[in-house]
Amino acid sequence: QQQVKQSPQSLIVQKGGISIINCAYENTAFDYFPWYQQFPGKGPALLIAIRPDVSEKKEGRFTISFNKSAKQFSLHIMDSQPGDSATYFCAPYWGGGFKTIFGAGTRLFVKA
Amino acid sequence: DAGVTQSPTHLIKTRGQQVTLRCSPKSGHDTVSWYQQALGQGPQFIFQYYEEEERQRGNFPDRFSGHQFPNYSSELNVNALLLGDSALYLCASSVPGQGYEKLFFGSGTQLSVL
Numbered sequence: 001q002q003q004v005k006q007s008p009q010s011l012i013v014q015k016g017g018i019s020i021i022n023c024a025y026e027n028t029a030f031d032y033f034p035w036y037q038q039f040p041g042k043g044p045a046l047l048i049a050i051r052p053d054v055s056e057k058k059e060g061r062f063t064i065s066f067n068k069s070a071k072q073f074s075l076h077i078m079d080s081q082p083g084d085s086a087t088y089f090c091a092p093y094w095g096g097g098f099k100t101i102f103g104a105g106t107r108l109f110v111k112a
Numbered sequence: 113d114a115g116v117t118q119s120p121t122h123l124i125k126t127r128g129q130q131v132t133l134r135c136s137p138k139s140g141h142d143t144v145s146w147y148q149q150a151l152g153q154g155p156q157f158i159f160q161y162y163e164e165e166e167r168q169r170g171n172f173p174d175r176f177s178g179h180q181f182p183n184y185s186s187e188l189n190v191n192a193l194l195l196g197d198s199a200l201y202l203c204a205s206s207v208p209g210q211g212y213e214k215l216f217f218g219s220g221t222q223l224s225v226l
Contacts, residue, residue, distance in 0.1 A: 006154075032212040043116070043202050043217025044155065051212070089154050093213045098168040100145070100213055102154035 003027050006090055006103035013110050019077040021106045023090030026071065030092035033066060035075045036102070038087045044102075047088070048075070080110045114139065116218035118203050124224045125193050133188040133221045137205030143167075144186040145215065146178060147202040155202055161186055162208070190223075198225045 005024045013019045021035075034049035050057045050064040050073065057064045063076040073092075077084055090103045117136045125131050137144050143162045147155035157170035161180035180186045184205075190197055200222050204215040 034214070036215075041219065043204070043219050044215075045217065046214055049212070049214070091154075091215075095211045095213075098160055098162075098213075099157050099170070100215060101157065102147075104154045105152075 004090060004092060004101050004103040006106050008106060009104070010107040011109070013080045013108065015080065015082060015110055015112050017080050017110075019075075019080045019084070019108055019110070021075045021088050021090075021108070022072060023074065023092075023103055024070075024072045025090075025092050027092070027094060027101075028071065029094050029096055030101075031095050032093035033064065033073050034091050034093070034100075035062075035064065036089045036091050038089065038105075044089055044091075077108075080108075082110045082112045084108060085110050116203055116205050116216050118201075118218035118221050120221060121219070122222045122224075124226065126226050127193055127195060129193050129225075130189065130191045131193060131223060133190075133201050133203075133223075135186045135188070135203030135205075135218060137184050137186070137203075138216045141205035141207050141216065142184050143206045143208055144180055144184065145204045145206070146186070146188045147204065148172075149200040149202055149220070151199070158188070193225045195225050198223060 036044035037047045038044040061078045066073040093100045145160040146158040149155045159169040200220040202220045204217045
């Protein structure tokens with residue numbers, strides 16, 4: 001898990017604001033970069049993902065920005081809603097090793 | 113179409129005991145991965161099963177073992193339980209892809225070791 005570092009650990013955002021979560025990784029062999037969302041009492045669910053040949057991907061209010069040279073990728077949540085309150089994990093995948101490595105998570109709270 | 117199902121949902125054991133957790137993958141999925149999630153932490157990779165074989169393993173001791181059956185369902189066994197084994201155990205299924213892995217998780221088994 002030390003291969004992947006997420007920041008911040010927790011985040012409080014006003015409704016309608018922008019939430020930004022960052023992820024730094026060490027292993028250059030990672031070849032798929034997803035974000036997972038987890039609600040209390042549930043398992044994580046895939047939210048959005050990007051391949052390393054693309055610098056940005058947008059799906060609705062969610063955007064991933066990817067910087068291969070800096071070995072970083074980030075999740076942006078536009079127009080944040082109270083229903084977005086959850087824990088978010090970056091979880092890069094290493095195809096050669098058949099494993100997905102999760103970050104420690106960011107707890108997001110969106111104030112109504 | 114049922115998603116990933118895990119049983120039991122909760123389990124209480126004492127130190128030294130053995131436990132078996134079960135997982136049925138999402139329909140059409142042939143790969144099962146197991147993760148341990150301690151309170152307030154991210155899931156940690158235990159191992160992955162594909163074609164009834166352990167294909168990859170994380171940094172977990174041999175007390176953690178598993179099995180995959182011909183119908184792709186899987187079991188996680190933990191022997192000689194320690195207090196530190198208390199955690200949420202998550203099962204995830206997937207279909208092998210070219211350079212990507214989309215994991216579908218169950219709701220987990222909450223294991224408490226007393």
